Amino acid sequence: MSSGQSSRGPGLSLVKEGSAVRSAHELDWSIYMARAQDGDREAYRRLLEEITPYLRSLATRRVPNRRDVEDAVQDALVTIHAVRHTYDPARPFGPWLVAIANRRIVDGLRRRGRTGARETPLDAEHETFAAPDANYHEAASEARALREAVERLPPGQREAVRLLKLKEMSLKEAAAVSGMTVAALKVATHRALKRLRKMLGRQDRRA
């Protein structure tokens, strides 16, 4: 949906429940729908594309969750498609549209209310498990701090940590890749870990 179309939204919110303030669009929509009932696909496409932002603005007002708004819009579109034969072109289009949209929005809210009473959504900000070790977010931020600390190590130590700890190579493999001796690698790793510990400001557990 282009932004040009959605910018029409506010002007259309004049069409309130029941009392139809006739806008120019409403007359267009009525004609489009009458043609769509006769099988004119182009008119139908234009109608659906024009009412989508309007439906979205209706749904935004009543549906709290951003993701559910689009669900409500699609639900309304599908319902409009299924009952398009109930529209009488002699009557204004606005109230027909608003009645269907509101009906489906309320149904959706009820449905989600029922589901919500039984289920807890697992969002990114939720812990996946009760154990603190599994707390994803904290781990992620710690990992970043660690990565930055590793970047600040002197080149030899950084290489040793990267090969032995991050890529999990054996001493022999690391020696072959880096050209350092096994003893030099061991020393570099030991110093690197000591230094990292100091940089991360803790004396503790992560030995």
Added chain:
Amino acid sequence: MIATPDLVESLVANAAPVGRLRPPVARAVGWLLFAALMLALLAVSHEVRPDLALRLRQPEFVIGIAASLATGVLAAIASFLLSIPDRSRLWLFLPLPALFVWVATIGYGCLINWVSLQPGSLPFGDEAGCLALLVLTGVPLSLAMLIMLRHAALLAPTRVAISGGLAVAAVTATALSIFHNHDASAIILIWNLGTAALLVALGGAFGRRMFSWVAPH
């Protein structure tokens, strides 16, 4: 979830021409004609009650039958109006005045028959015939209404089912008063009202499921 523009495309691709619904009142008249046909067929096969001519001279019987018929007609019109999205939901109350008169005549009938109702004289044998008649008229009428209003499944199934249940119940009750050759005892009157309450309650409780059963998918 698919993207909304894609959904629009797929809906457009499925936009076969559709026949517009006729005005709701016209469709209600169609259903009522079907109901009249049912009653006519019953009259041929079942014979009207022998004392009908006599009963038709009693004002409370005539008022009762007219009220139940009016309830049926008004409730049918209300159902068809309610099934259209942009019609006011207040149409649900259209049959209320007739319903009130109907219930009042039943109450009055109960009252004046109460004294004559002896314990042990309850006509249990009649109830099988009574039930058969109810099923015979009620089931085809309910099915016809369900099919005619199937698009309401997506809109206001409960409201439409309550109103439709009342229409079926009222027409059925009218048939019962015309055909059932038992005196209009409290039992028969309670049967009428009981069936009406049952149908309306069923409509309210299972309307959504009933309609989604016949709804176009």
